[in-house]
Amino acid sequence: MTARAGDLFRRAVGQLAAAGIDLRDAAQDVRHLLAECLEVSPSRIHGDAALALSPEREARFAAWLERRRAREPVQRILGNWEFWTLELDLNADTLVPRPDSETLVRAVLADCPDRARPLRLLDLGTGSGCLLLALLAELPEAKGLGIDKAPGAIAAARHNAQRLGMGNRAEFRTADWLEGIADRFDAIVSNPPYIPTAEIDDLAPEVSRFEPRLALDGGPDGLAPYRHLAPRIGDHLLPGGRVYFEVGQGQARPVADLLRDAFFVNIQTERDLGGIERLVRAEKD
Numbered sequence: 001m002t003a004r005a006g007d008l009f010r011r012a013v014g015q016l017a018a019a020g021i022d023l024r025d026a027a028q029d030v031r032h033l034l035a036e037c038l039e040v041s042p043s044r045i046h047g048d049a050a051l052a053l054s055p056e057r058e059a060r061f062a063a064w065l066e067r068r069r070a071r072e073p074v075q076r077i078l079g080n081w082e083f084w085t086l087e088l089d090l091n092a093d094t095l096v097p098r099p100d101s102e103t104l105v106r107a108v109l110a111d112c113p114d115r116a117r118p119l120r121l122l123d124l125g126t127g128s129g130c131l132l133l134a135l136l137a138e139l140p141e142a143k144g145l146g147i148d149k150a151p152g153a154i155a156a157a158r159h160n161a162q163r164l165g166m167g168n169r170a171e172f173r174t175a176d177w178l179e180g181i182a183d184r185f186d187a188i189v190s191n192p193p194y195i196p197t198a199e200i201d202d203l204a205p206e207v208s209r210f211e212p213r214l215a216l217d218g219g220p221d222g223l224a225p226y227r228h229l230a231p232r233i234g235d236h237l238l239p240g241g242r243v244y245f246e247v248g249q250g251q252a253r254p255v256a257d258l259l260r261d262a263f264f265v266n267i268q269t270e271r272d273l274g275g276i277e278r279l280v281r282a283e284k285d
């Protein structure tokens, strides 16, 4: 007997809610998983959906639902997720790109009214490559370098660049922050790990158990990467170049202070769509 998507949808949402997942998120997650199984748009999945699943597709959905019940994020189960206008493949070494990080992309683009400029961009802690690739997609003459300490992240970023047709403008290297980089750039962007070490285990299991530690752990107060980078990035910026740091809640002021101490000027912060100060932007004097 074939299963109906609407019946599976209703039952699965209840199961995820019972596993502690917020009801609205549960519905959204089941919609994405079922849509992928059926190869249809998520908008076609709802409690009355009459679409039929073959036994093979139903078994696949059941396996995915089990993983989600164990709190694995839906993005990791699917192995890809949308960021900006791009679909990015993910692996165990890449953070799932967050909509909050689009604040940084918007800020860089707002500073580049001439989209045809041949800018040189550096992305420190590139992960899936989401920030750099979103920027290159909007700045057709720009080129960029993405750095990450995790070789698996660099492999994913390189793969994403190739798949999205930007392999000729995006270079990726495994390195410890600025180690071995001699070049200078028009803009440096970074979303470094910024969770205080002791707080990681208290985060939602989707984050604490499934996101790579290297992508989360910002040291005792969450500011260690900014403290390392702020005094060093000026040497890698062209005259008039800018730095854009994504920050965690409550970190905008201390990060702005670190940049001021490193002689940056025009330091500004920007809020994300949730109203949290999410970005610190500064110019090389």
Ligand SMILES: C[S@@+](CC[C@H](N)C(=O)[O-])C[C@H]1O[C@@H](n2cnc3c(N)ncnc32)[C@H](O)[C@@H]1O
Pocket: 093, 094, 095, 096, 097, 098, 101, 124, 125, 126, 127, 128, 129, 130, 131, 147, 148, 149, 150, 153, 175, 176, 177, 191, 192, 193, 194, 214, 215, 216
């Ligand atoms: C918060 S994640 C951001 C990933 C991606 N840019 C994004 O916005 O989704 C931080 C990234 O920094 C990388 N990272 C951590 N320590 C690093 C280091 N010392 N040098 C280079 N990259 C590092 C992690 O592997 C991770 O990919």
